[in-house]
Amino acid sequence: MDPIPKNPRKRAKHTRSRLGCRVCRIRRIRCDNTHPTCLKCSSTGRKCEWYLGDSTSLCIIQRSPSNALSDDALENRFLDFFRQNTLYHLSGSCEIDFWTRIVLQVSEREPCVRYGLVALGSLHEAFQDEHFSDSRLFPHETQFGQYAWMYYIRAIELLNTHILVEGWNGVEVALLCCILCVGFEWLRGCYGVAEGHLQSGLTILNQWLEGKGPESGYVSYSSARADFMLSQIAPVFSRLALRARTFIATPVPCTALLVSEHRFPPVPALKDARDELYGILGQSCMNGTSYRSSTYPTWSATKETKQSQLLNLLSEWYDTRSMVFSSTNPDSVSLLISYTMIVIMVGTSLSTDQMQFDRYEDQFGLIVHLADILSSLNNSHSASVPIELVPILYYVALKCRHPLARRRAVSLISACGRRESPWDSDATARIVREVIAIEEEGVALVVEPSDVMPFARVNRLWVWTNLDNRKSDLKCRRQGDQHWTESRVVTW
Structure with a gap:
């Protein structure tokens, strides 16, 4: 037997890194x-x-001398307004960390992001003044509105410079600025411009996901920056694209991040649950087209199969995440509203028949009831509402023909008294009231959804809104009719 060495080999000494959290x-x-x-x-x-x-x-903040707080008191005022007010209107509960920590953190070292936040805060404060003051000036005519436009132009200029200097190496900053531009244009009521920014951001994201960017300065998939883009930025774009589908005419393409397979872990977490739910909704609008857009009969089986798969995914999601709904906090209530909405949207996606929505009378009633709870919480200032109620209630008021439920939905829209991304509560409530009047015209008394005849139901709606002049032009097409009605002008 070999003798045991007197000095066994030891691991080389090293100093443990002092870097990192x-x-x-x-x-x-x-x-x-x-x-x-x-x-x-x-x-x-x-x-x-x-x-x-x-x-x-302070290692990151010190990289650029422009990161220090501005000496401009007005900039700091609007940035503070963004921190305390605007970001909570932009974010749902699933995006709260993105807005309260990540975006603010990046703004400390990237001037283009900082000026984007300042512009949003200024414009939001202008709209708040327009809603809650006696001034008859439109938001863009106020001093704050003019400041907002000035800061927005500055943010765009700095973004263009950033792109020229950094190229693909600064892609995450460019995508963050795209998100801010979409929010600014939605708040301003310029939906076409907002769509352009959204399309640009999705194109950039798709190019990166598909590896079509130049190799020089390209963000590797294995890097921490890539993890940040996939886990933080990409989901926000997914939700923006899905949200945009509710009000713009041109379909917004869904990115590759929306079509991943879902495997639900047994331990529920609210943020994970919401991300999974939005991912399922993303699968329902793949390739930027709705199911009903195809004219090929041979696709019917594929569409029906896909609908069945999506409904099964939703059912599986609900079963594995049911523990989330045991709480009555605003986040859980908001998630249940989102789930119920998505079930209705997927379940009715294969047909344009407006009568099919009558099958979901109970689900519509549940959404209105839950929205009423959230609205009460918001009015009492006991908690912030982590969901955009206006677009949800807009959908309910248009598709639910039960007279009490849809009118309660309109009342809740009016009570919001604010802007939610592209949605103005006053304009939305007025538009829905006009649609209700069109559908119930000539009916003495509507008691049940079936009292609204199929031929009277609005199947397609075209709306052009001028927020500055507080008016909307709308045209509609009733079920079974191939022609649009004459344009109606409504004011509020």
Whole structure:
């Protein structure tokens, strides 16, 4: 037997890295040292913690001298308004970390993002004044509205410079600015321009996902930046695209991130549950077209199969995530509203027959009831509502023909008294009232949904809204009719 060596070989000594947040060091993974929250923690929903006296705490902010707070008191005022008000109108509960931490963090080192936030805050405050003051000026005519436009132009100029200098190496900043531009144009009421920004952002995202960008400066899929784009930026674009489908004429293409297979883990988490739910909805509008757009009869079986698969996915999602609904907090209520809406949308996607919506009378009633609860919470200021109620109630009021439910939906829209992305509550309520009048014209009393005849139901609706002049032009096409009605002008 060989003798045991007197000095067994030992592992070489090394100094443990002092870089990285406490969480990443415990997990023994490489930290990107982004402050105040590193990308590894933010992308996985962990609370990022740093050791006291960490010398890297200002490493990113110090990279650019423009990151310091501006000396302009007005800029700081609007940025503060964005932090305290606007971001909560832009985000649902699933995006709250994105807006409250990530976007604000990036704005500290990227001037184009900062000016985008300042512009949004200024415009939002202008609309708040328009709703709650006696001024007869339109938002764009106010001093705050003019400031908003000035800051917006500045943000665009800085973004163009950023793209010229950084190229694909700065793609995540460009995508963040696209999101801000969409929000600004939606709030301004310029839906066509907003659609252009959204299309541009989706095109960039698709090119990166498909590996069509140039190799020089290209963000590798294995990098932390790629993880940030996939886990934070891409889902926001998915929701913007799905949201845009409710009010613009041109279909918005869905990106590759929407068509991944779903495997639901047994442990429910609210953010994961919501992301999965929106992913299922994304599958329902793949390729930028709706099911009914095809004129080929041979596709019917495929469409029916796909609908069945989506409904099964929704059922599986509900079964595995049912624990989320045991709570009555606003986030859980909002998620149940979203789920119920998606079930209706998928279940009615194969036909344009408006009578099919009568089968979902109970679901519509549930949505209105839950929206009433959220609206009460919002009015009491006891909690912020983590969902956009106006577009949901708009859909209910148009598709539900039960007289009490749809009128309650209109009342809740009016009570919102605010802008929600592209939605103006006053304009939306007025448009829906006009549609109800069109459908119920000539009927002495509507008691049940069946009292609204099939030929009277609006199948297609075209609306052009001028928020500055507070008027909308609308035309509709009734079920079975091939011609649009004469244009109607409604004011509010």
